[in-house]
Amino acid sequence: MADTKSSHLNGAYYGPPVPPQHSYRSMGRRSSCCGPCCLLSALFKLIFTIVIVAGIIALVVWLVLRPKEIKAHVTSATLTQFNLSSANNLQYDLALDMDIRNPNKRIGIYYDYIETQAFYDSDRFxxxxxxxxYQGHKNTSTIHPEFNGTQLLLGDSVTTTYNREKSEGYYYVDVKVYAKLRLKIWIFKIHHINPKIKCNLKLPVPGNTNSTGSFEETKCHVDY
Structure with a gap:
């Protein structure tokens, strides 16, 4: 009886198979970024960083400089001749004093080119x-546009406009100044800014008693 039990204990095992024990180890996540995708992503990040840095620099420069637009006024105007013939030839003699103000504390202005034009009834004469x-910081400079000569006006309504304004005692003339500017910031010069100054002038008719007063100082509009 004892021998039977011993033979069963020392014999082979015929039970269900024991599953093999696997050893697991953590595997790093494989990158899903392909070559061109990684390159585009890095390029986008670089461009984004450059834009942000450039924006911050521009903001700092603006806060330091606080740039302001130039201001312009026509302080005096002398119209000694303004006669329109029956053939629409205009004889004119007009002289102006125009003050241009640079209100900036840290920006100087080079006026490299200044062109003046005069218009009557939308027709240049x-x-x-x-x-x-050169105009320094917080400085006012005076320019002296002058117009004289004879010019044929081609507008259909110029005769009607001229006769009406002459009877009312005032001619309405537009003067425009086209300029090319460079800004001087410390040792740097910035090329080129092209403002247009437009002045709408109300000029008393020479020798006409219907003109109730003299020329009044006129603020001009500066367009960039």
């Missing part, structure tokens, strides 16, 4: 160029 100059 006068043209001229002025000498270049």
């Amino acid at each position: 006068g043209f001229g160029n002025l000498s270049p100059f």
Whole structure:
């Protein structure tokens, strides 16, 4: 009886198979980024960083400089001749004093080119160029546009406009100044800014008693 039990204990095992024990180890996640995708992603990040840095630099520069637009006024105007013939030839003699103000504390302005034009009833009749100059910080400079000569006006309504304004005692003339500017910031010079100055002038008719007053100082509009 004891021998039977011993033979069963020492014999082979015929039970269900024991599953093999596997050893697991953590595997790093494989990158899903392909070559071109990684390159585009890095390029986008670089461009985004450059844009952000450039924006911050521009903001700092603006806060330091606080740039302001130039201001312009026509302080005096002398119209000694403004006669329209039956053939629409205009004889004119007009002289102006125009103050241009640079309100900036840290920006100087080079006026490299200054062109002046005069218009009546939307028709140009006068043209001229002025000498270049430099304008310092918080400085006011005076320019002197002058127009004189004879010019054929081609507008259909010019005769009607001229006769009406002459009877009312005032001619309405537009003067425009086209300029090319460089800004001087410390030792740097920035090329080129091209503002247009437009002045709508109300000029008393020479020798006409219907003109109730003299020329009044006129603020001009500066368009960039």
